[in-house]
């Protein structure tokens with residue numbers, strides 16, 4: 001459905017941004033509490049070094065912040081459309097954000113590395 005060779009494919013499918021083949025995170029399940037943020041040192045297929053520089057993924061915090069605010073606003077709007085009161089709205093936002101936190105952090109890191117690394121056609125097939 002999502003075309004291989006796009007950044008969206010890499011972000012959604014947990015794949016290396018350069019070859020779109022090797023896995024980025026070691027565990028494919030974001031809700032496995034122990035070690036859900038462990039990444040491979042290098043791409044298993046194209047040997048791209050994922051940790052481009054020391055503390056590279058600190059920058060993903062800003063991406064995560066943006067995603068979290070966008071989700072909170074979206075949930076707020078949905079709750080207003082459903083005519084929920086303010087307490088229910090706040091509780092809804094907190095519950096949804098807590099439940100989606102593991103996925104948000106992983107997606108933030110994938111978005112962040114995709115800002116710096118582009119797909120290379122030589123890794124097709």
Ligand SMILES: [Zn+2]
Pocket residue numbers: 016017018019020021022043044045046047048
């Ligand atoms: Zn790769």
